[in-house]
Amino acid sequence: MLINSGIVIGETDISPWIEYKGINWTRRDVEGSNGGLTLDGTTVRDVLANKVTLEITCQTMPVATLQTIQELLLPVSFPVTYDDPLYGPVTKTMCCKEGRASNYYVRADGEMWTSVKFKLEEL
Numbered sequence: 001m002l003i004n005s006g007i008v009i010g011e012t013d014i015s016p017w018i019e020y021k022g023i024n025w026t027r028r029d030v031e032g033s034n035g036g037l038t039l040d041g042t043t044v045r046d047v048l049a050n051k052v053t054l055e056i057t058c059q060t061m062p063v064a065t066l067q068t069i070q071e072l073l074l075p076v077s078f079p080v081t082y083d084d085p086l087y088g089p090v091t092k093t094m095c096c097k098e099g100r101a102s103n104y105y106v107r108a109d110g111e112m113w114t115s116v117k118f119k120l121e122e123l
Contacts, residue, residue, distance in 0.1 A: 007056070009072045011108035014056075016109040017065060025085055051122045052092065053080065058116035066101055066113050073099060077123055094120040 006015040007023065026031035028051055056068070072078065073096035081091040100120035104111070 007054070008104045010078050012072055014069060017058045017061055017069065019057045019059045024055040026053045028053070042079065052084070053122070054120040055078070056118050060112050061116060063074070063111045063113065063117060066116060070099070080120055095121045095123055098122045
């Protein structure tokens with residue numbers, strides 16, 4: 001499911017840097033050890049929690065902007081406020097599971113990065 005609304009990390013709104021349709025929302029179940037298949041083939045679920053992952057794709061940006069975003073993602077955990085498709089505006093504690101930037105180049109108005117992407121996962 002794709003959403004395209006504001007995202008605030010800590011107190012910094014990163015929305016101006018997000019590409020159009022650049023937010024991918026995923027929900028997954030965390031299963032416990034009491035789930036599985038029984039001898040008669042019945043599936044038993046032991047759902048301990050639901051966790052959200054946000055995959056963010058950013059617009060082409062100057063080096064200084066990328067450095068600002070990376071500083072926001074450095075702590076072990078941080079608050080993220082976004083518009084959840086199930087619950088509306090929420091704030092959740094998340095961490096950055098992976099991030100990448102590629103296609104560094106220099107143009108007349110400065111040094112730029114394209115293909116900036118990162119994944120935020122609910123703790």
